[in-house]
Amino acid sequence: MALKDRASFQQFMRWMPGLESLLFYQRKHLSADIRAGLSVAAVSLPVSIAYAELTGVGAIAGLYSTILPLIVYALFGSSRQLIVGPDTATCAVIAAVVAPLAMGDPILRWELVVITTLMIGFWCIIAAKFHLGSLADLLSKPILMGLLNGISLTIILDQLAKSAGFKYEVNGFIERLIRLPTYLFDMHIPTATISACTLLILLGVKKVRPRWPAPLIAVVIMTLLSWMLNFEKQHVAIIGRITAEGLPLSSWLDFDVSLTRELVVPSINIAIICFVSMMITVRSFGVKNNYDTNADVEFRALGFANIAAGLSQGFVVSGTSSRTAVNDASGGKTQLVSIIAAVLIGIVVLFFLKPLQYIPVSVLGIILIYSSWSLVDLRSIFQLFNRNRDAFYLSLATLVAVLVIGIIPGMGLAVLLGLFLFLRKIFRPTEQLLGVDSNGLIHSIGGDTKPIANVLMYRFNSPLTYFNIGYFKRRLLTLIDESPVHCKWIIIDAVPSFTYPDVNVLSGIEELLRSFKVRDCVLVLAGRRGSLKRWFKDMDIDLDRDHIEFVSDLYLAIRMVQSKDQASLTSVTTDESTPAESASQANG
Numbered sequence: 001m002a003l004k005d006r007a008s009f010q011q012f013m014r015w016m017p018g019l020e021s022l023l024f025y026q027r028k029h030l031s032a033d034i035r036a037g038l039s040v041a042a043v044s045l046p047v048s049i050a051y052a053e054l055t056g057v058g059a060i061a062g063l064y065s066t067i068l069p070l071i072v073y074a075l076f077g078s079s080r081q082l083i084v085g086p087d088t089a090t091c092a093v094i095a096a097v098v099a100p101l102a103m104g105d106p107i108l109r110w111e112l113v114v115i116t117t118l119m120i121g122f123w124c125i126i127a128a129k130f131h132l133g134s135l136a137d138l139l140s141k142p143i144l145m146g147l148l149n150g151i152s153l154t155i156i157l158d159q160l161a162k163s164a165g166f167k168y169e170v171n172g173f174i175e176r177l178i179r180l181p182t183y184l185f186d187m188h189i190p191t192a193t194i195s196a197c198t199l200l201i202l203l204g205v206k207k208v209r210p211r212w213p214a215p216l217i218a219v220v221i222m223t224l225l226s227w228m229l230n231f232e233k234q235h236v237a238i239i240g241r242i243t244a245e246g247l248p249l250s251s252w253l254d255f256d257v258s259l260t261r262e263l264v265v266p267s268i269n270i271a272i273i274c275f276v277s278m279m280i281t282v283r284s285f286g287v288k289n290n291y292d293t294n295a296d297v298e299f300r301a302l303g304f305a306n307i308a309a310g311l312s313q314g315f316v317v318s319g320t321s322s323r324t325a326v327n328d329a330s331g332g333k334t335q336l337v338s339i340i341a342a343v344l345i346g347i348v349v350l351f352f353l354k355p356l357q358y359i360p361v362s363v364l365g366i367i368l369i370y371s372s373w374s375l376v377d378l379r380s381i382f383q384l385f386n387r388n389r390d391a392f393y394l395s396l397a398t399l400v401a402v403l404v405i406g407i408i409p410g411m412g413l414a415v416l417l418g419l420f421l422f423l424r425k426i427f428r429p430t431e432q433l434l435g436v437d438s439n440g441l442i443h444s445i446g447g448d449t450k451p452i453a454n455v456l457m458y459r460f461n462s463p464l465t466y467f468n469i470g471y472f473k474r475r476l477l478t479l480i481d482e483s484p485v486h487c488k489w490i491i492i493d494a495v496p497s498f499t500y501p502d503v504n505v506l507s508g509i510e511e512l513l514r515s516f517k518v519r520d521c522v523l524v525l526a527g528r529r530g531s532l533k534r535w536f537k538d539m540d541i542d543l544d545r546d547h548i549e550f551v552s553d554l555y556l557a558i559r560m561v562q563s564k565d566q567a568s569l570t571s572v573t574t575d576e577s578t579p580a581e582s583a584s585q586a587n588g
Contacts, residue, residue, distance in 0.1 A: 037340025065314030133295025146398025165191030
């Protein structure tokens with residue numbers, strides 16, 4: 001019974017990895033998590049309100065989208081640093097989806113946003129059930145590096161307008177960057193001064209007291225100054241009045257259920273966008289802090305978080321890179337940070353909504369710029385140039401795509417580029433001619449490593465499948481025909497090439513043996529001996545046994561070849577000496 005209970009508990013913990021972390025919490029992390037929770041709450045409060053305006057719903061909905069989702073993700077997520085909440089890309093997409101359906105009705109718009117959020121959560125849970133978290137595996141490390149740098153630079157340039165008190169008249173990173181010098185002439189001096197003071201506070205606190213929550217301190221100081229000096233009279237943008245009003249329950253009675261049909265496909269698309277963008281942040285900070293995450297668990301946690309947001313009259317949430325960066329920069333160690341931030345935001349919603357209206361928008365912009373700057377790491381991308389050119393070009397192309405065509409289209413293009421690069425490597429992989437060095441070890445031919453007499457030893461660095469077996473056969477026959485000496489034995493390293501029983505591959509080997517028969521060659525498959533014999537037998541492929549051998553590995557293949565060559569040479573020598581011996585005996 002105890003074993004059964006223990007197994008049930010472990011299964012329960014696999015569903016809620018965050019809860020396990022909280023149950024076995026280490027007190028040494030408490031002070032760092034409290035500091036990080038304060039900082040995350042300080043940033044999340046004004047950011048959530050700003051994203052509510054972007055989505056086109058009441059400002060209070062932004063706070064509703066933060067509280068419960070933070071707690072839910074803390075329990076169900078596998079990332080220790082990730083902070084969930086509204087983000088720019090998903091809020092912009094969901095606004096574009098619901099605006100035509102709402103037809104100017106603010107209540108209907110809010111209802112559609114809530115319904116879409118619930119549908120997104122449902123699709124995420126279904127995807128996790130079918131283990132579709134593997135979709136995130138399309139995001140290789142070079143793609144992650146390019147995306148993270150591109151997103152960070154985009155955030156910095158976007159928030160620069162709020163920090164300097166001007167407004168961009170064009171969209172797109174490149175267009176804004178080109179016109180930035182002209183915009184700077186139009187900056188609002190009081191707003192820019194407030195931003196500069198905020199930045200000095202952030203940098204000063206970081207240098208003098210690096211463990212203190214610098215964003216929180218900056219927000220508190222600048223909010224007090226805004227209230228005391230009345231920044232609004234100086235035409236400095238502030239958050240403004242917030243009311244804790246939600247959707248009237250009676251409005252749901254008149255909701256047109258048929259509108260949900262229009263939300264099915266967009267909600268699936270947004271769910272994918274949320275998951276992919278979240279996994280970028282999850283994996284980046286997982287690597288940075290040296291722990292593993294589970295994509296399927298993240299998909300399920302994202303689904304539960306969005307359902308929590310929808311049920312609390314909020315809107316779609318995802319992993320947020322900027323607030324996660326604040327968490328990491330503040331020293332956050334566990335999921336307790338999310339719970340602390342959620343509790344603080346909940347207290348503010350209940351008792352302290354009024355002071356939020358005095359927060360200058362430029363303070364928020366500077367905090368996001370400060371957080372995003374720590375994620376910019378262009379040096380790592382350019383270091384790939386000498387290590388792996390393909391990875392460098394992929395990472396650079398991803399960075400350029402995000403900056404030129406936008407975060408979401410750039411993300412999609414990056415995934416496609418990574419997929420095409422992978423397919424190219426599968427279609428036309430690298431190859432090696434192998435030999436033996438002076439110590440009898442097998443390496444690529446070159447330097448001290450020489451080819452073996454009468455042998456061509458070959459490695460094809462890709463699994464063989466129906467779309468590259470033809471290329472494999474052509475390359476092998478070309479190498480045989482171009483060899484300066486005839487090679488009787490063709491040894492293939494079967495381990496990297498033969499990974500599963502593809503009928504096209506096995507039939508291709510049968511065809512290859514006919515070409516070997518004409519060229520008086522023998523094919524030796526080294527590795528997977530038992531599996532290969534069984535696969536050919538199961539496929540009922542009758543091989544020419546005079547022209548194929550199966551051995552366990554490359555070293556045994558070499559010994560077998562040398563043994564057979566020696567036996568053949570001995571046999572020839574014996575046959576040639578027999579007539580001479582007979583004549584000698586006759587003369588005697």
